[in-house]
Amino acid sequence: MNPLLEIRDCTVRFGGLKAVSELNFAVGEGELAGLIGPNGAGKTTVFNLITGVYRPTSGDIRFAGKSVVGRRPYRITARGIARTFQNIRLFASLTVFENVRAAFIMHLSHGIFHALWRGPGFAREEARIDAQVMELLEIFHLGEARDALCKSLPYGDQRRLEIVRALATRPKLLLLDEPAAGMNPTEKQELMRLIRFTQEKFNIAVLLVEHDMRVVMGTCHRIAVLDYGVKIAEGAPDEIRKNPKVIEAYLGQEEPAHA
Amino acid sequence: MFERPKTLFAVAVALSFAVSKFSGGVNPYYYDIILSIGINIILAVSLNLVNGHTGQFSLGHAGFMAAGAYTAAAFTTFVPPHHIATTLFFLLALFAGGLAAALAGLAVGVPSLRLKGDYLAIVTLGFGQIIVVILQNIDAVGASRGFSVASGYTNFFWTYFFAALTVYVIVHLVDSTYGRGFLAVRDDEIAADAMGINTTKYKVVAFTLGAFFAGIAGGLYAHFKQFISPDGFDFFKSVDIVVMVILGGMGNTAGVIFAAVLLTILPEWLRTVSGCTFLPHWLRDVAQNRMILYSLLLIVLMLTRPQGLFGDARLFRRTPKFKKP
Numbered sequence: 025m026n027p028l029l030e031i032r033d034c035t036v037r038f039g040g041l042k043a044v045s046e047l048n049f050a051v052g053e054g055e056l057a058g059l060i061g062p063n064g065a066g067k068t069t070v071f072n073l074i075t076g077v078y079r080p081t082s083g084d085i086r087f088a089g090k091s092v093v094g095r096r097p098y099r100i101t102a103r104g105i106a107r108t109f110q111n112i113r114l115f116a117s118l119t120v121f122e123n124v125r126a127a128f129i130m131h132l133s134h135g136i137f138h139a140l141w142r143g144p145g146f147a148r149e150e151a152r153i154d155a156q157v158m159e160l161l162e163i164f165h166l167g168e169a170r171d172a173l174c175k176s177l178p179y180g181d182q183r184r185l186e187i188v189r190a191l192a193t194r195p196k197l198l199l200l201d202e203p204a205a206g207m208n209p210t211e212k213q214e215l216m217r218l219i220r221f222t223q224e225k226f227n228i229a230v231l232l233v234e235h236d237m238r239v240v241m242g243t244c245h246r247i248a249v250l251d252y253g254v255k256i257a258e259g260a261p262d263e264i265r266k267n268p269k270v271i272e273a274y275l276g277q278e279e280p281a282h283a
Numbered sequence: 284m285f286e287r288p289k290t291l292f293a294v295a296v297a298l299s300f301a302v303s304k305f306s307g308g309v310n311p312y313y314y315d316i317i318l319s320i321g322i323n324i325i326l327a328v329s330l331n332l333v334n335g336h337t338g339q340f341s342l343g344h345a346g347f348m349a350a351g352a353y354t355a356a357a358f359t360t361f362v363p364p365h366h367i368a369t370t371l372f373f374l375l376a377l378f379a380g381g382l383a384a385a386l387a388g389l390a391v392g393v394p395s396l397r398l399k400g401d402y403l404a405i406v407t408l409g410f411g412q413i414i415v416v417i418l419q420n421i422d423a424v425g426a427s428r429g430f431s432v433a434s435g436y437t438n439f440f441w442t443y444f445f446a447a448l449t450v451y452v453i454v455h456l457v458d459s460t461y462g463r464g465f466l467a468v469r470d471d472e473i474a475a476d477a478m479g480i481n482t483t484k485y486k487v488v489a490f491t492l493g494a495f496f497a498g499i500a501g502g503l504y505a506h507f508k509q510f511i512s513p514d515g516f517d518f519f520k521s522v523d524i525v526v527m528v529i530l531g532g533m534g535n536t537a538g539v540i541f542a543a544v545l546l547t548i549l550p551e552w553l554r555t556v557s558g559c560t561f562l563p564h565w566l567r568d569v570a571q572n573r574m575i576l577y578s579l580l581l582i583v584l585m586l587t588r589p590q591g592l593f594g595d596a597r598l599f600r601r602t603p604k605f606k607k608p
Contacts, residue, residue, distance in 0.1 A: 075477060101479035109477075115470035117534075118463070126463040130479030136488070139459035140452060142289065146459070153460050193479050 026089055028053045028229050029074065029105075029197055034083030036069055036253075043069045045253045046083070051197065051229050056219070058232045058244035060264075062273055066253040067233040068110060071201050074231075075107050076100045088196065102130055106195035108186040110202045114174040120185055121170040124157045127192035157192070163225070164188050164218075180211045187222060197229045198222070204236045216242045237274075241265065249273065292451045299443035306439045314439075318507050320547045321442035322500050325449045327527035327543040328536060329496035332453050334525065335534035336462075337489040338469025340400060343391065343407030344497050344524045346414040347384040349516035351498025353424055355380030356432045356505040373436040377445075377502040384498025385491050387414075392490035396483060399472075411521055418513040429512030430505075437507035445503060449496045454536050456492075465489055469534070530584060532591025542592060550577055 027050035036044040044066045051057045061067050072078045074085060076097040085092050092100050115123050138146040161167045164184050169177060174185055183203055190198055200219065204212050216239055223230045234240045240247060241261045249257040249264060251273040257264055264270055306314065330344045358376035367375075387410075395406040419427040456462050464485045467475040475482050505511050523546070531542030553573035556562065569576060584592070 077473075096481075097476040098479050098481050101477060106479075107477050109474065113471045113474035113477075115467050115474065117470050118466060122463055122466075125460055126467040126475070126480070127478040128460055129464050129467075132461055134459075135461060136456060139456050139461045142455065150460060189478065 026086075027051060028055075028088060029231070030086045031070070031074070032084045032086070034070075034073060034080045034085060036066075036073060036078060037081045043253050044073070044080075044250075047250075047253075047255055049248050049255065049258075051231050053196070054223070054227055054229055056223050056230045056232070056243060056245045058234060058240040058247040059250060060234055060237065060240050060247060061250035062235065064252075065250040065273075067235070067250055068201060069253075070250070071107065071199055071233055074100075074199060075105060098130075101193055101195075104194070104196035105199065106190035106193045106197075107199040108183070108190055108201055108203060110205060112182050112186055114182060114186060114189070116173075116175050118174060119171050120161065120166055120174050120177065121157060123174050123185060124160060124189050124192050125153060127189045128153045128157065130193055160188050160192060179206065180214065183207075183215070184218065187218070191222070191226060195228060197231065200230065200232045200234075202234055203232070204234055204239045212236065212239055215239065219243050292447060295447035295451075296444055299440050299447065302443075303438060303440035316547065316551055318437065318439065318442050318503075320544050321439075321446045322504050322507070323524075323527065323543040323547050324446045324540050325496055325500040325503070326524045327531065327539045328446075328449050328453055329493045329500070330524050331528045331531070331534065331536060331539045332457070332465070333489050333493040334528050335532075335539070336453075336457050336465040336469060337486060338533075339396065339486055339489065340404040341407045341490070341493070342404045342518070342521050342525065343411040343414075344493070345516040345518070345520035346407075346411035347388055347494040347497035348501035348504070348520070349414050349418060349511075349513070350387045350494075351377075351380035351384040351501030352505040352511050352516070353380075353418060353430065353501075354383035354498070355502030356430055356511060357424055359434050359436070359506065360430075360432065369436065373434075373441070373506065376436075376506075377441075377499050380502035380505075381495045381498040384501065385495035388491045388494025389487065392487050392494075396486040396490060408518065408521075411516075411518055415513045415517055418516075425512070427513060429510055432505050432509045432511065435506055435509050437503045442503055442507070445496075445499050449499075450536060450540070452492070452496075466534070526581060530581070530591055532593040535591065535593050538591055538593030549580070550574075553577065 029051040031047055031049045034044055034047045035042065047070065049059070059067050059070060069078065073080055076092065076095050076099070079094060087100070087103055087105060092103060115126060118126065132149070134146050134149055158167060158170070161170055164187070166181065166185060166188060169181065174182065177185060187198070187200070203219070204215055207215060219230060219232065220243055232240060232244060244261060247259065247261055247264045248255055249267070249270050256269045256273060257267045326344060326348060330341065333339050333341045355376040358379045359373070364372045391407065391410045395403060398406060418424065424430045457465055464475070464480050467478065467480055468482050468485050472482050527542045527546050528539055530546065531539030550573055553570045553576060557567050557570035557573065559567065
C-alpha cells in the first residue's frame with residue numbers, strides 16, 4: 025500500500041544554499057511521525073514544501089497518490105493537509121469561535137448570493153457549522169472561551185486553538201510546526217497528551233517538526249533526523265536515541281584524547 | 284441587531300420613500316447636503332469592504348466612481364429613452380455605471396492584488412490618475428471642459444435606496460461564514476491560505492464589489508450635480524473617502540457611516556459658523572480657515588483615536604448564538 029504522504033528525492037536550493045538535499049521521507053495513514061534536527065537543519069523548509077509555500081527545485085511530493093508540487097497552498101489544504109505555524113498565526117481580530125468558523129469556508133456549499141439572500145438553506149448550513157465549531161471547541165476544552173478574542177488566550181490555549189482550527193478543515197494529515205516552542209515543562213506534558221489524543225480521536229496522520237527531543241520521543245512512532253538539509257537517520261525513538269550520528273549532530277563530536 | 288436583515292432593509296427603503304415624499308419643500312442647500320451624505324455613505328461603506336474588512340489599501344476609489352459617473356451620464360445622454368419609463372431608464376444607467384466600474388475594478392484587481400500594502404496603494408493611485416487623464420481626452424464626454432448631464436434624475440429616494448442596499452449587501456456579506464474569509468485575509472493571509480481559503484478570490488470579490496458600488500455612487504452623483512468633470516474624481520477625492528473609512532474605524536460599518544455623515548456636514552457647518560455675524564470676530568476668523576481646521580481636527584482624531592472613532596466595535600457584527608442542548 026502506498027503511504028499517505030511521500031517525499032521523493034526532494035531538493036531545495038536558495039541560490040547557492042542547499043536547504044534540503046535529496047530527501048526521501050514518507051508518512052503512513054494514521055501514523056505519528058516526527059522530523060527533528062538542530063536549528064537551521066531545514067525542518068521548516070520541508071514543511072513549506074509540503075504545504076506549497078515553496079516549490080522543490082527537484083523531486084516530487086505525493087499526497088494520497090497524487091503529486092502536490094506546484095499547487096497553491098489553499099488547494100493542498102483542500103486535498104487534506106492542514107498545518108499550524110511555528111510562530112502562532114491566528115486571526116488576531118477574530119474571536120475563538122470565529123477563528124474556527126473561518127476554517128469551515130472550504131466546506132461551504134453556499135456562496136455570496138446565499139449570504140445575501142439568507143434563505144432557509146443558508147440558515148441551516150450556518151446552524152450546522154455553528155454546532156460543528158462548538159463540538160470541536162468543546163473537545164479541546166475551549167468552549168468556554170468561544171467569545172474571547174483569540175489573542176487574549178494564554179499561550180498554550182492559543183496553540184491548542186491553532187490545532188482546532190487546522191482540524192476544522194478535516195485533514196487526513198496534520199502538520200505541527202514546533203508546537204512546543206516557548207512552552208514550559210508542564211505545558212509540554214500537556215501538549216504531548218494533546219497530540220496523541222488528537223491523532224487517536226480523529227484517526228489522522230500527524231507529522232511533527234520539533235527540536236525538543238523529549239516531546240518528539242514521547243509522542244512519535246517514527247522519527248527522521250535532518251542535519252544541514254540531509255536526512256542522517258530514521259527509525260523508532262529508541263534507535264534514534266542511540267544513533268551516534270544524531271548525538272553528534274546535536275551535541276557535537278567527542279573530543280579526541282590529548283595528543 | 285440584525286436578526287431580520289431583510290425586514291430591516293425593507294424598513295430603510297420604506298423610510299427613505301416616506302421621507303422623499305416630504306422633501307419637496309426643503310431648502311435646496313440642505314437638500315444638496317443630504318444627498319451628498321447619501322452618496323458619501325455609499326462610497327465610504329463600499330471602500331470599507333476593501334480597505335477595512337479585507338485589509339487591502341486602495342487609493343483609487345474616486346477612479347471607480349468616475350468610471351460609473353461617466354458611463355451612467357453617457358448612457359442617459361446618448362441612449363434614446365423613448366420607450367421605457369424614466370425610472371427604469373435611470374436604473375439601467377446606474378447599473379451600467381456600476382458594471383463599468385466593476386469591470387475596471389476587475390481589470391485593476393486581478394493583476395495588482397498580489398501586491399501588498401504600500402505597493403497596492405501606489406498601483407491603485409496610478410489607476411485613479413489614468414482614469415482622470417483618459418476622461419480628459421475623450422471629447423464625446425466633454426474632455427477636460429467637463430460633461431453636462433441634462434437629466435437630474437437623482438433624488439432623495441434613490442440615493443438612500445442605494446445607500447441602504449450598499450450597507451445591506453456589505454454587512455451581510457461579511458457577516459456570514461463565507462464573509463469570515465475577508466477578515467481572515469486581512470488578519471493573516473498566509474494562515475488564511477493554509478486554512479484552504481482562496482485569498483486571491485476574496486480580494487478580487489472585495490475589489491470588484493467595492494468598485495461596483497462606487498460606480499453606482501458615481502452615477503447618482505452625475506445625475507445629481509448634473510455636471511461632472513475629470514478633476515472632481517482626482518486623488519483628493521479618493522483620499523476624502525479613505526479618511527472617512529479610517530476615521531470611522533476600519534471594518535466598522537456603523538462607524539464609517541457616521542464618519543461619512545460627519546465629514547460631509549463638518550465643512551459646511553464651519554462655513555455657516557464663519558458667516559454668523561453675532562459671533563466674535565476671532566471665532567469667525569478661525570472658522571473661515573475651515574480647511575485648516577478640518578485638517579487639524581483629523582490630526583487630533585488620529586493622534587487620540589488611531590483605531591478610528593469607533594475602533595473595531597462590533598455594532599454590526601453578530602456571532603450566531605449556540606443553542607445549548
